[in-house]
Amino acid sequence: MTDRGSPPLHALDELALGEALADLGASLQFPPTPALATAVGVAIRSEPAARPSWSFGRPLRGGLALGLVAALLVAGLAAAIGFALGGLRITFGEPLPGSPLPDGAVNERAFGDRVALDQVGDRLAFAPLAPTLPELGVPDHAYVAEPPSGGALALIWGDRPGLPADPESGIGLVLTEFRADIGPDTFEKMLDSGVSVESTIVNGAPGYWIEGGEHFYFYRDADGQRVEETLRLVGSALVWEQAGLTLRIEGAPGLEDALRIAASLAPLATD
Amino acid sequence: MYRWRTVEGRPLTDRELIEMASHGDVAAYEELVRRYEQLAFRVAYLVCHDADEARDATQEGFLRAWHALPRFRSGAEPRPWLMQIVANAARNRRRGSTRRTSLALRVAQDRPSDGAAPSPEVAVLADERRRELLAALNRLREEDRLVIALRWFAEQGEAEMAAALGVARGTVKSRLSRAMGRLREVMATDVMATDD
Numbered sequence: 258m259t260d261r262g263s264p265p266l267h268a269l270d271e272l273a274l275g276e277a278l279a280d281l282g283a284s285l286q287f288p289p290t291p292a293l294a295t296a297v298g299v300a301i302r303s304e305p306a307a308r309p310s311w312s313f314g315r316p317l318r319g320g321l322a323l324g325l326v327a328a329l330l331v332a333g334l335a336a337a338i339g340f341a342l343g344g345l346r347i348t349f350g351e352p353l354p355g356s357p358l359p360d361g362a363v364n365e366r367a368f369g370d371r372v373a374l375d376q377v378g379d380r381l382a383f384a385p386l387a388p389t390l391p392e393l394g395v396p397d398h399a400y401v402a403e404p405p406s407g408g409a410l411a412l413i414w415g416d417r418p419g420l421p422a423d424p425e426s427g428i429g430l431v432l433t434e435f436r437a438d439i440g441p442d443t444f445e446k447m448l449d450s451g452v453s454v455e456s457t458i459v460n461g462a463p464g465y466w467i468e469g470g471e472h473f474y475f476y477r478d479a480d481g482q483r484v485e486e487t488l489r490l491v492g493s494a495l496v497w498e499q500a501g502l503t504l505r506i507e508g509a510p511g512l513e514d515a516l517r518i519a520a521s522l523a524p525l526a527t528d
Numbered sequence: 529m530y531r532w533r534t535v536e537g538r539p540l541t542d543r544e545l546i547e548m549a550s551h552g553d554v555a556a557y558e559e560l561v562r563r564y565e566q567l568a569f570r571v572a573y574l575v576c577h578d579a580d581e582a583r584d585a586t587q588e589g590f591l592r593a594w595h596a597l598p599r600f601r602s603g604a605e606p607r608p609w610l611m612q613i614v615a616n617a618a619r620n621r622r623r624g625s626t627r628r629t630s631l632a633l634r635v636a637q638d639r640p641s642d643g644a645a646p647s648p649e650v651a652v653l654a655d656e657r658r659r660e661l662l663a664a665l666n667r668l669r670e671e672d673r674l675v676i677a678l679r680w681f682a683e684q685g686e687a688e689m690a691a692a693l694g695v696a697r698g699t700v701k702s703r704l705s706r707a708m709g710r711l712r713e714v715m716a717t718d719v720m721a722t723d724d
Binding site (some may be wrong): 263265267270271274277278280281282284285286287288290291292293295296297298300301302322324416420422424425426427466493509510511512513514 | 544552555556557559562563565569570573579581582583586587590591594595596601608609611613633634635636654657658660661663664665676677679680681682683687689694695696697698699708711712713715716718719
């Protein structure tokens with residue numbers, strides 16, 4: 258309450274200060290809210306298909322069929338010839354049975370070729386690692402891309418307890434690994450772009466926790482070529498070197514979670 | 529009367545509307561947008577600091593959410609999901625904008641009535657206190673002001689705030705706590721200056 262007996266604002270406890278702020282919020286003058294519902298509806302209805310989608314598992318209704326046919330044509334074309342995005346080839350594969358990650362989420366991402374977990378080792382020139390935390394379980398999807406030389410592995414998890422998925426992509430966590438090293442100049446570039454970079458130690462080795470906004474980074478592949486790609490696909494990222502590999506974890510809710518996942522890494526079990 | 533307005537005489541829930549929308553019902557989605565357009569617009573305004581940018585970001589966010597419906601987890605609450613997507617759109621727009629306006633918050637002249645009318649004296653004191661609080665807020669760094677505004681003026685949860693701020697969820701709590709601490713410091717400094 259606000260009367261003469263009220264304590265000064267700076268002396269309010271957490272609850273009372275929150276109430277005062279909520280009361281202030283109810284008094285604030287915002288610009289008038291535009292009527293958007295109709296405009297959104299008109300925009301949706303004016304699109305060629307009622308709802309374009311890469312999803313393969315949903316029942317079709319009315320005009321959605323056209324959208325799916327178009328998507329399948331594009332997917333088939335890509336599978337046949339492939340195309341590059343950020344230096345990586347995109348292909349479309351059949352969903353793995355029983356995957357909790359929506360299949361449409363990953364197909365739009367440039368992770369490379371979808372491969373079964375037990376075939377990952379055949380496509381890489383290094384022994385891949387994977388987290389062993391019980392709450393993560395096995396990855397929902399595995400992708401291999403080349404370049405970089407020796408291959409790059411992306412292991413992908415959907416929603417997990419304590420690991421909420423990105424609302425648009427459905428992706429909760431991505432672990433990427435490849436033979437490479439990280440140049441320190443790279444991160445100065447990112448700081449200039451307004452991205453927060455924090456030095457940390459990961460499994461005894463130097464690493465970086467990268468947070469905020471879109472960030473890009475450079476790495477040198479095993480042939481010494483500099484490669485640029487979008488680092489941030491689903492959220493903040495932890496990057497470090499371990500056993501001759503560059504590893505990065507994206508999507509962990511915080512640095513502590515990412516470090517815990519990193520600490521659990523062990524050779525990928527494929528049986 | 530559209531069929532989606534009522535089920536057995538009651539309004540449809542958000543979950544029912546999004547389920548219908550996920551099967552291609554544009555009218556159901558429009559109703560969902562109508563329910564959240566004000567909140568979404570305010571979140572976008574707090575991030576963009578500009579009404580036109582906020583309108584475009586809100587519309588873009590709702591359209592992106594429509595396209596992301598196949599990835600909406602059935603049974604989840606639509607509000608935080610929608611707000612995260614709108615906040616993402618607003619943050620991207622803010623980052624891409626060349627205009628750098630600061631957020632100007634003002635107390636409305638006519639506050640919406642919340643029931644019992646206070647006495648004129650109490651009303652004046654309450655108004656003074658709001659202006660004092662707002663003045664302190666407006667002296668905070670923009671980063672602090674935004675995190676407080678998202679929490680208390682737009683009633684955003686942790687996940688929604690993380691999307692709006694572009695940080696991990698684990699960072700939101702500490703950032704809000706630090707901002708609240710700095711707000712107290714500013715208000716305490718004001719009191720000391722008045723006492724001098």
